[in-house]
Amino acid sequence: MENQRKDRRIKWLILLIPTLTIGLWEYVRHAFLLPYISMDLGNLLAPFIVLAVTLTLVRGLFARLEQSQRALQAEKEVKASLEERESLARELHDGISQSMFLLAVKLDQLEELDKEGPVWELANGLRETVRVMHEDVRQAIANLREPASPAKAAWVVPLRGLLGETAELTGARAEFVWTIPDDSLTDKEKIELHACVREALMNVRKHANASRVYVVGACDGQGGFRCSVEDDGVGFEGNPLQVQGRFGLRMVRDRAKAMGWSFLAERRGSRTVVELVKAGKKANV
Template sequence: MRNRDRRIKWLILWIPTITIGLWEYIRHAFLLPYMTMELGNFLAPFIVLAVTLALVPGLFRRLEESQEALRREKTTNAALEERERLARVLHDGIAQSLFLLAVKLDQLDRTASDEPVRKLAAELRQTVRDVNDDVRQAIANLQQPPSAEEAAWVVPLRQLLGETAGVLEAKAEFRWSIPDDGLTNKEKVELHACLREALVNVRKHAKASEVLVVGEPTPQGGFRCAVEDDGVGFPGDPLASPGRFGLRMVRDRARRMGWTFAAERRGRRTVVELTKEGKRDA
């Protein structure tokens, strides 16, 4: 990538020089009988400008895209290195301490003669083993590349879904597959606000037993995000109901972003949906 960036920079520098050189060669080799020196000198800067405007902006775009990809790669690598560091800390610190604690409890179990003490030691040993399993699972998760669901801005949505399901004593499902680099920072902010408001609306009004948050890319390069529940639904038009300021806010945010907004009953489910159309094939 760095070699390509270097080639692009050299092209940007050399294009005016090569253009003026080619123009002078063509003028002296082919156009001199038909063109005065004054006219040739007058046309030279306009020709250089025209060629530069035709070629250099595309090269600048490619250079900016390459540098943006390099920044994303550095950010991803930094995140992976931090996850690996945390995995090492867990393994070398907490996991080893839990293992030694389990060994000590085994020794206590073998030497203790009092039955209540042996029983307590066995219970503690099982608890330590359960915690140790959790820690090792966390280490394994940290050593794997993060998924779309683990993006920093997505995590609070998943937590809010869990809290909402806890209040309603409902089943929660979180399905998120939109890649983090598939959204701009503004889109992330607006999506977070819209989905959060939709979840708050479910908590206040739905009386649901199942709640689903879904975010998925579309084949055309857009996305679909929705909050779905099997609750009581909307009495008529939800946007016309008094007090539904949250849904109207979501609709207005979606309109400003150029997204499609829907709040409706689909079968047994109530759906609040945001859709971004991707680029269509010509």
């Protein structure tokens, strides 16, 4: 609201300054300069005076207005992203989470009907699978509803925390190397990059069986960056984006595509690498 009031004041100033300038010039000319400057010369000087004022005062106001509009647009993008996260969290809670809870109840009833034999063993195995999936959904809902503060310089701290949690749960050694300047990313880029790293680390937790895990973020010096999650685990079998029942890397790919980043998931020597790259401006020339 405050930004909107500032924008209105700037717009009024842009409109009024040329008018006030020409009015002030005419007053000074007639009141003080008429004996020294003829009418024709005064009329000739008027547009140049307005131009000089425009290039100084009005040009600065235009720059401030453009800066304010960019800040407002960035704020709208962050708000839209957070609303999308909240909407997705509600859908997960009201749909998948509750359905899985009902499925667990049905499996309990099935176990009561046959407490021994193959049916009981199958139901018991399915219930354990449902429990794990239910925990994953609950964790996803919690992550979506975490209050994001992308404007703070310490936004990278949660990324290091995610890596630490992964190392603690898997027993792997963790290494965090981050050199991307905070001011080189927009608020939306920070939110999306955080979500991509989280999904990649969840994939490491579930499937990699790694002894070392790395999160690397580096700038290219041209306004772009490279961010990767790497591990020395078992690697991929075939195309990881086509494995049935695994959606984490597909979500990372889709988020990257929506942001205009390149996505790569491959084996490099002894490491499995999930990489996101934003091309710098000079690189596109």
